[in-house]
Amino acid sequence: MPRTAEEFLSPPSVPEDCYVSSSVYTDPDLYAEEEEKLLRRTWKFVCHVSEVPNIGDYRTHDWTGVPLVTVRSPDKKVRTFVNSCSHRGSRVVRYPAGNMKHMTCFFHLWEYDLYGNCTYQTRDEGYEAHGPTKEQAGLREVRTDTFCGLVFMNFDGNAAPLREYIGETATAFESIFGENDFEIFHLNRTHMKGNWKAWFLTNCDFYHEWGHQVNRSTNLTSPDYHDRPWRLNHAQGHGYTARKLDNEPFVVQYKNYKGWKNRDGLVLRGLQPGELVLTDLFPNTSVFMRTTCVRINHSTPYGPDHTVMEERGLGIKGESEADRRQRAKEFTQVWGPYSRNGAEDVAFVEESHRCQEFGANKYDVISRNEPIGDGLQRPQSDAYVRLFYDKWGDYMGRPANNPKNLMTAAE
Ligand code: FES
Ligand SMILES: [Fe+2]
Structure with a gap:
């Protein structure tokens, strides 16, 4: 049944931590406050x-x-x-x-x-x-x-040291960054008409893999796709997903990608062929350790509706020219900025933003719940998105579902 005007203006019928006001993506005053209270106080x-x-x-x-x-x-x-x-x-x-x-x-x-x-x-x-x-x-x-070779800065002299900020999420990095001597081979910048949080949370949202044509035939056809949990670092607001509950690696079916060749010779130490480890560091850095390359996504906001996304590719220092060419080709064609995925992600963020900007969408729903046992959640759960906004609320001093303290139509 379509919603009435009153229902449209009212918060969704889900618990309060399961929705977000669209103003967090569009409001200039909230953005200015985010700069002061959050972005200048985190690494x-x-x-x-x-x-x-x-x-x-x-x-x-x-x-x-x-x-x-x-x-x-x-x-x-x-x-x-x-x-x-x-x-x-x-x-x-x-x-x-x-x-x-x-x-x-x-x-x-x-x-x-x-x-x-x-x-x-x-x-x-x-x-x-x-x-x-x-x-x-x-x-x-x-x-x-x-x-682990990643440089961070923090304006806040009183913030906890970097290693403390990385917290238990360090385990996801150390085995791979400790085993490989990396160097950058690719840096791409993309301007988006969208909010920095929406971009970051798209990187953390496995549910949107349904929107990617490539992922529908690679990730989502893996029989054990839903068997690996989100590991959430509640203290710092980070999340990562790597091994399955039985500690076996999650392997993406890249062989289903059109034109895929067996590239097992270039697999990074610490990973199995096809294996994917994703780490999301609050508030806006994602590190994908994916078979043969590391990809780092980080964005710089210039206002609530202008975000510059930086995407870096890392390979092995001192490798042969042929290996580097192959690795770079794989990075750009399969999972880099010139693949379908990069352009599709920008379109997802910009499409949502244009509706949020003019009030066509009042609330984001983040209620997906997919328990896997041991109190953990499957990759397509919104568990990480809820943790992100919980942390956002801690920094901002109020919840993301009503950040302007506005009366809702229901009240
Ligand atoms: S020398 Fe830098 S502003 Fe004058
Ligand atoms: Fe995506």
Whole structure:
């Protein structure tokens, strides 16, 4: 039966933790609050260490509107600085990536070393009377740390250390990242008219595999598809899914993919041929360890309705050119950004967003419940999505089903 106007405006008839107000995806005030209370207080993925292997190698990026530069300093440590000159605020480093000996601001040529110290002020005698001295004019350094070769940063000096933040989810990484010496071979950026949470939760939502033409013939035809549980890290808001309950690997039926060749020779150490391990780190980093490649998805929001998704591919350092070509081909054709899946995922997020934006959809339903035993849930359950919004509520100080504290039509 179609819903009446009143029913349409009322929350769905499910428990309160099983739906989300669409305003969490569209409201500019909520987005500004998210920047302050959540995104500036959690660890943000920056890059893989192989992107800055040598002293002076850098990458620029943004977070919550703040330009940043991450660089390998002469002491070999990877450091992050707010990429804004202490003089009049210009961005200091203006290229996406490269190698530098020091950082020179192009506006009035102040200079900084790779530790963020200000080392040169043009005609510095002009600052003798009132300052600032060079000692007072360094760049702002931001906490930066690495785990399994993944570089993260955090604006919040009081946040728990990175290893504590990764928590028990570390076990999903360590066996694979500990066994393989990875390096990046692919980086792709996609702009989306959609919300960063919707993108991240699409990566965590196995129910939407029904929407992917490729997955319908590969993942979903595996007889044991529903036999592996979500492992939820309630303390930190992370989730991962790997082995089945009997500890056997879950193997995707890639042989059903048109044009698939047996590529077992390139399988990563720690994985079986066809095996998939997925790790979702709150609030927005997904690491797919998938047979022959690692894919890292991370997004940067620029507002409630503009998200830039970054997708990285990792292979084995020092491998032959032929192996790398094969691995890269597999990454891009089967599960990378140029496969059907990448484009389909963007379409899923943008289609939902256009309805949420103008009020055609008031609530998201996240009520799927698929118990598998031992208190665990099957992959197509919404268990992880509910955990994500539970954590979101902790940071924001109120639940996602009524985040604006609005009266509903039912009240
Ligand atoms: S703004 Fe950087 S030197 Fe003036
Ligand atoms: Fe998808």
